Amino acid sequence: MKTVVLKRVTIIAEALLEERLVRDVKRLGARGHTVTEVRGEGSRGVRASEWEGHNVKLESIVSPDVADRVLEHLAATYFPHFAVIAYVEDVSVVRGEKYV
Amino acid sequence: MKTVVLKRVTIIAEALLEERLVRDVKRLGARGHTVTEVRGEGSRGVRASEWEGHNVKLESIVSPDVADRVLEHLAATYFPHFAVIAYVEDVSVVRGEKYV
Amino acid sequence: MKTVVLKRVTIIAEALLEERLVRDVKRLGARGHTVTEVRGEGSRGVRASEWEGHNVKLESIVSPDVADRVLEHLAATYFPHFAVIAYVEDVSVVRGEKYV
């Protein structure tokens, strides 16, 4: 099967940020995304608004360029004051043109 | 720790397809799978039956061969008319014999 | 964007084990973790207590050392009698110092 290697960016953040993260990721060039509800613990134990649910995990398959831009943006905008982590992996996708 | 490198196939699809995808993946040689309920957006905005829940993410750790066969099958069967994406990654597993 | 390569350990296990797995993983050096509720099927079809929900997926980003220790511990403690699988992947994270 012919596959193309792209990047999967994963962002784990307080659920409160979901709407904005999706907006940002789209603006920076992602053509799709998938959100999972998760819970977790990290260095900042506290999560705001209990009603919001705990955390969300946002995954998006993008080109290396877009991946880089997303990480830059997160680092500048959310890392200082929000409970957010992000990481990147290589994935082999079918129909690579769908994602770029 | 001794580990073996295998493939993790991830399929994200409309929830409606869960039962069939599980059946197909098993038939093609997967020895196990894990399903997560997710939501998402891609090129096709529309999801059928609202009652079905949004999307599911099916992950299965398999040998490279099986991974390939699964991708082939998805590309032929589901890609034309369903909202489905799929990708493959390398993972190092303990007890590799469990998966092949 | 400057990133560091670390390990992501993923553990999929009966929900019953969540509390203990979290405790163990922390003790072995993980600085954070994320839990997702999933369902699945593997070689052992049976899950105990139906009330517990099905499975959980615990992910933790750690140094290669810690990853190894976690796998060792799982293999010795849980693999014999519990429905547990575990695998490791490379991930590129921003703010690498957060995880070690």
Place this chain on the structure above:
Amino acid sequence: MLPYRLVDALDLLRLNLLSPMVLAFVLGMVAVFVRSDLRLPEALYTSLSIYLLLSIGLKGGAELSETPFATLVLPALATLVLGVTIPVVVYAVMRRVGRFGVADAAAVAAHYGSVSAVTFTAAITTMSALDVRVEGFMPALVALLEVPAIVVALSIARSRLEVSAPGAASGRAEVWRELLTGRSLFVLLGGLVIGALGGKAGLAQVAPFFVDPFKGALVLFLLEMGMVAAGRIRDLKKVGPFVIGFGLLAPIVNGSVGVLLATLSGLSIGGSTILGVMAASASYIAAPAAVRIALPQANPALYLGASLGVTFPFNLSVGIPLMYALSRALHGLM
């Protein structure tokens, strides 16, 4: 007498539009328009769906257990006739007038042939708010209308499509099984059987859960439906004016035929209104699932846009009082 009837219908419209149930639907739409972060947990929505269908089934079944068979025969026949005719006619209109492809036309036919459980419930609620008696066995007719319509529509598509789309369920047997075991119909039928076997005594045991809070639960459900419907509105732009016109006309025509047949079959004013509304309504639970499986190449924006974006709100606001007015007129004539 007409002016009086008109005033009456307007009253009904107001009553219908200011009930907490319909207002909740509007609130859901507003939530989407103002981009509120309100979102009902999916588990709540699914639970409510199961609850509502089970409740409708239980009540229908309990009633059925006390209905003599003879009373049922004619209304059941009328329902079957509707279930076969509507999809055939809708298919023809979509093909000839709308110039749609086979799969799309059949998909719309399946939706308009079958029944919207929420519209049905809203109609029942309206009748009871007006103290109009309704035959208790109407939920049984829902099942009777739902199944054949979908099967007829899908059969038309099958016989006209050379090869089925990749991924489509193959074989009529599989479609039948998917349909009958699909959760909506399964729960509705299951409720009917439980209600019929347990009778009124059985129903009484669970009434504080399945009967009394029903309308309140509907409020939450319609809140979600409003959000879903609002989300569909952008689909309307994609599908164009023909589909919007169709979504407004189809319920009037199908519903009128439904009221007429119902009246001929001997149903009361209330019962005829309900069967009319059933005919007028378009499914968005059972049909989309069946169509998605059997005709994946059909365009969901088309069939969901029409059924959920146009016909559903139309029926809630205009359709139900219209069918009631019609039913009263026809019963007056006869």
Place this chain on the structure above:
Amino acid sequence: MLPYRLVDALDLLRLNLLSPMVLAFVLGMVAVFVRSDLRLPEALYTSLSIYLLLSIGLKGGAELSETPFATLVLPALATLVLGVTIPVVVYAVMRRVGRFGVADAAAVAAHYGSVSAVTFTAAITTMSALDVRVEGFMPALVALLEVPAIVVALSIARSRLEVSAPGAASGRAEVWRELLTGRSLFVLLGGLVIGALGGKAGLAQVAPFFVDPFKGALVLFLLEMGMVAAGRIRDLKKVGPFVIGFGLLAPIVNGSVGVLLATLSGLSIGGSTILGVMAASASYIAAPAAVRIALPQANPALYLGASLGVTFPFNLSVGIPLMYALSRALHGLM
């Protein structure tokens, strides 16, 4: 008199089998057999479990607050005797007759020593459907039967197993804590305490939520239990005829002893039936969790297959009327 009793028992069987609760259980099984895609959201199932246990606890506690201590002593003693004896006997039978290993035998002993909350609720429901009075403090006895039985069974295993399995909870303290803080028992005991402190006045405040809709909520819960039980049926093939026979005989023997002791302790016909059913039933909420933690090497197909696949449906259909007939017979004799 015997023929009359028999007819009576058959009537009861019918009543029990045609209640919406039991029919929902059957519907759940059917859903699995016909491969319906019906699935209750896990959140609903968990919520219902918490609701049902809290409700049973609250009602028991409110009743307890008005029960003189003296009334309680003998029934509590009878319950404790059952809680210690049943696991010991079951363990011996599994080891000697069934030739199972220590862990498997102890796991089964823990399950049959403790109580199935749903079977308990079904029995309470049957009694109230028959207008048979039941002592209100029975839920307190559930807690009293649940805990010792599991502890006894696990202690037997501990003392006989040289080393505990890797991953097993170590130390009796941890098992006790896991047991008492396990959600089922915690919620049941919590409800008891809240009910006892708030008394009947407190209960009255929340009755429209916790008392009136109880049976209806049970319908949804049993729908899920039916699906779970059906899913267990394939396990039965794995475990063989001995376990099936055991799953049918154990409730009869344990239940009869339960009814006898209850009658001797002065409980009414209704109360003795309930205690009998409690003894006859096998836990599938608290016990599996405790066993899984403390004896991970035991085979879940064995203990869940027997308790959920055989004993649970047996009790719902045959066990409850049997215990009632027995209780009436014994009270007649005394």
Place this chain on the structure above:
Amino acid sequence: MLPYRLVDALDLLRLNLLSPMVLAFVLGMVAVFVRSDLRLPEALYTSLSIYLLLSIGLKGGAELSETPFATLVLPALATLVLGVTIPVVVYAVMRRVGRFGVADAAAVAAHYGSVSAVTFTAAITTMSALDVRVEGFMPALVALLEVPAIVVALSIARSRLEVSAPGAASGRAEVWRELLTGRSLFVLLGGLVIGALGGKAGLAQVAPFFVDPFKGALVLFLLEMGMVAAGRIRDLKKVGPFVIGFGLLAPIVNGSVGVLLATLSGLSIGGSTILGVMAASASYIAAPAAVRIALPQANPALYLGASLGVTFPFNLSVGIPLMYALSRALHGLM
């Protein structure tokens, strides 16, 4: 008369503390302390929140539909005064006395200016348990107190902070939108409108769902709140004695002013108690979300520790009876 009042207040305290609702809160705390694995599904918690807010709104709206405008003017004015004054004063105290930074002080001000829906509900419940009449339009005042308080507090912060934190919502318009469309307030206001349009007749249709089971649903909700509050207790260690003292004093001062203004505005004993409790309470639904978005640099351990860890339990136990006693005293004087 003072001793009599004191006895009375103690009675109330007991009544309040032994209601199933408050006991459930305690049970939730116990669950955390003994490390039970009890956890309510998040979907249940979210569903309950929506249910409770909608229910409060519906009841308030139905009442509002029958309230003459003139009756509302003065109490609404009193509420607005509270909504503007409290955040200003709290901000000053936090800055001058507590020596906190701008963001932290404003965050706390937003919380104490707005209202805790659960405390409000508990107060309503207490009044109805004591058969004290309360004006039906109080829920409308909740919305009136909630919004301005948060806006005032955030405006103070904005005008004093040179640059907003990265990631913070920019522009007052966005904060307003986030606030008004935030799910809590949106559902509460939506309920109010639905209730007002539907009137008492509309409410009656859904009463078996939204009115009768309300207190029971509150039991489940408070079980979860207890777990959340207990989880916050470790936060208290981080924030130190000043915040704890503040969390105890603020409700007394704010609440007393609230009762006074309410009494002057002509509210009854019951209504004045409720408005006092509203002033005394600190939000933990709408305010945290707004603050998190607009002032991400503020420390959640501080504002949640104070509002959820100290003030919330204080109000449930001491605050409500205190406000009632005060309201009776003031009404006696006037």
